[in-house]
Amino acid sequence: MKTQSDTIRILLTHMQRIIHKHSFLEDHPIRFAKDIVLTPREIHTIQAIGEHPEINIKELGELFGVSKSAASQMTAKLVGKGYVCKENPIDNNKELRLSLTDAGRQAFHAHACFHGKHLAELEKCLKSEFSDSETARTAELLAIIENVMDKRISTLTREG
């Protein structure tokens, strides 16, 4: 006889494996074309710049939760590879606004398609086996998990 504790245990095991597999995927560079191979970090940076036009370096760092120095290094690399362009706005010689070059937009688009495809597939699978209310209920359950994690994070950041 399975108790609810058992099903929760199973649920969390799946969650753990999903997280693990996600980080596996995140750790592997993706080839978008014959000669375009980008690390996950590079892709995400391109994505962030594509989705936040005119973002500056400091903001980019904040978006990723890393130091501005780290953001500067990452962008410098992408500028070097020709995916990103840095330039001062007309009335400001201090900040640098980031934008995508043609190659950058191409990578951005390829990545979006890539993601869209997988999302569509997942959606198809879920719809075929779960009702609307079931998916909604699952979303609520995940929200609870998220809340518990938030609590833990806040205790962690308080203690330093």
Add this chain to the structure above:
Amino acid sequence: MKTQSDTIRILLTHMQRIIHKHSFLEDHPIRFAKDIVLTPREIHTIQAIGEHPEINIKELGELFGVSKSAASQMTAKLVGKGYVCKENPIDNNKELRLSLTDAGRQAFHAHACFHGKHLAELEKCLKSEFSDSETARTAELLAIIENVMDKRISTLTREG
């Protein structure tokens, strides 16, 4: 009016945030006692050794999906810090069996408590708001997500 696609989108957003928060937690060392601060990697290694008594270095690497060299380096560090002990089995001078020292067992235990506490809290929250069948259904849904990820991983590993 919310369509099922919308609820799926919401569900996946929660999932993404959970993953993000998880990796945030994973990136921060944990203080188990006044003077015991361990990185997540160190804790996990201690945990793995505690849960797999007599494991050797190569197996430890396989367990984590890293090279045996990485496992060797991690182990050496933990031996240096006094949490882990390496020794040859009586009839074998090639392999090294890993085990926890007193300090290692202490850290292992502290970590287990730490986890148990959070698990208990999460379980309490979930039980208070979700029926057994709902949690079971959610587990099934997560299994589907996992399957889709598996497919993606396998295409990835085929293409090299």
Add this chain to the structure above:
DNA sequence: ACAAAATGGTAAAGGTGCTTTACTATAATC
């Protein structure tokens, strides 16, 4: 208006945890 402080960006040095390559030493196999 101009000195002081704040802000955006970069450079240098260093850390962590990984990889690959090359190398030992021991064990297994023919």
Add this chain to the structure above:
DNA sequence: GATTATAGTAAAGCACCTTTACCATTTTGT
């Protein structure tokens, strides 16, 4: 007993991060 396989380590290097220190350009306060 010679060869081959296996467990472990060392060295070098990579990706990405941090901190510190430093410029250059605003912004502010008087």
